[in-house]
Amino acid sequence: MSAPAPSVIDIASQIQVNAAIVDNYLRSNSLPPLSLAEDAFPFFPGTGPTAIDPFPSVPTEVAEARRSLRDSCELLLHLASTPAEVLFWNIACSHHHSGACLQYVYHFSLADAVPLKDQISFSDLANKTGVDERQCTRILRMLMTQHVFYEPVPGHVSHTAMSKLLTVPSLRDSIGYLLEEGFIGAGKISEAAEKYPGSQERNHAPWNVGHGIDLPTFEFFETSPKRMARFFGNMENMGGQDSYNIRHLIDGYDWEALGAGKVVDMGGSTGHVSLAISKKAPKLNFIVQDLENVVHDMRERTNEQPGYEKISFEAHNFFTPQPVKDADVYLLRFICHDYSDKYAAKILQSLVPALGPKSKVLIFDGVMPAPGTVGRLEERKARYVSPSTT
Structure with a gap:
């Protein structure tokens, strides 16, 4: 039996306390106010992509107040709406x-x-x-x-x-990817579970059932340049969000200590991650590996662009043996989560023969929090699973 929820008055009081903390922080630092108006700053200041958000990182106490404020607001809405309304209107109806x-x-x-x-x-x-x-x-x-x-x-x-x-290209690509790729598969989760019970095969996903396509998702995208380009736009947008931000990878590893070493960016798409790392550790050399069409396109686009002097592109399927031997770092950034355990293990197995005595395999991916250890909204975001690839 679940613990009794606090009263709506108690929740409203907590909302007032945390709202005051957030509002005071914004006002005292002359930061953009929270607004839904057309000219509003689209992020909470300090949490947006570093390329367009010039504001300082949010202090821990303010970030916690904001998290609590959002959770409390949703809980108050659910209590005031009643379980029947929330289940029907907020959850069941929102999808379609x-x-x-x-x-x-x-x-x-x-x-x-x-x-x-x-x-x-x-x-x-x-x-x-x-x-x-x-x-x-x-x-x-x-x-x-x-x-x-x-x-x-x-x-x-x-x-x-x-x-x-929705007029911003990368975010528009994310919306399109979610609603024209994942949305189609979302209604086929049960059908895929019945058709392929317990399967870990890459072409047994709800996305395959929804779209009527037998190829695994990314192999199909190889045959559809427009849909592949939209996927990469989606990844660019996701990389700008705070929890996915490249700065966590850049700041969380001592890249400069590698000197003039070699980094293999596996599944590195446009090379934007390698480019960002190179700005902090300019002596490093990078090999960005991805599918043939991606690599061909990026070679054309980056041939004479500044910053790419030490970044090369190589076509490689990471389910096959790694051709680059003895690199200092083999980077897998947001790769393994796209695959079942069977295929995530195969990626690592294909990499092992290439490892030298000083090689490191750096896996940068999401780690699921234990239930109830973070805010409800944050846990929901962590547990979000795209029907296109699962």
Whole structure:
């Protein structure tokens, strides 16, 4: 039997305390206020991608107050809504209502068609994007209930901070990847479990069942450059989020101590991680390995770009024996989590013969927290599993 929840009054009091801590921090440091307006700063200052977030890291006590504030707000919402409403409207309906509406916006590029710092009529928006006006209106008004777009005057639509983010290429790619790859597989989890009970094969995922494709996800992407490019855009966006930020890898390992050593960035896609490390340890040499199409594209794009002088690209399937011997570091950043235990082990087994006496295998991946040891929202993010690859 679960422990009794605190009263709504107690929760509201805790919300007030933590809200004051967060608000005081923002005000006293002249940081952007929290807002959903179109011109709002889209991140909590100090938690966004370092390339566009110039603000200092958030102090521990403020980060904890913010975490507690978010958890308490959701708990208060759930208590006030009652279990029946939360189960039906917040959980069951969100998948095929909010997700489907957002997929529609992505698919027809509606966010790009809404002018920044201005408004457009539903009629003009529909004509501009080639969609049905009535359907478009209903879908956007549904998303407006979650602060994605808003209706400044009847019959017109403008951006909010959230809808404006859909015009940012890398974040748009993430939304597209989730809703046009993962979303299709999400409804097939049970069917895949029945069809392939206990299977660890790479082509037995819900994504395969949903899309009717027999190839493993990434092998199929090799045949579809547009979908592969969208996946890499998604990875670029994820890499900018605080928990995925490259700075954790850069600051968490003594790269400079390797001197003029060699780093093999396995599954390194565009080489953005190697490039970031090289700025801290400029003497290092990097070999970025990925699929043939990716490598060919990156060779063309980076041939004369500054910063890539010590970064080379090599086509390699990491399920086959590693061709580069005795490297100082073999880096697997967010690789193993994409595969079942069977294939994660195969990646490491294929690497072993190449290891020299001083070689290190550096695995940088998520570690699941023990239940109840972090905030509920943080644990939910950690337990998020994409149906496209599981």
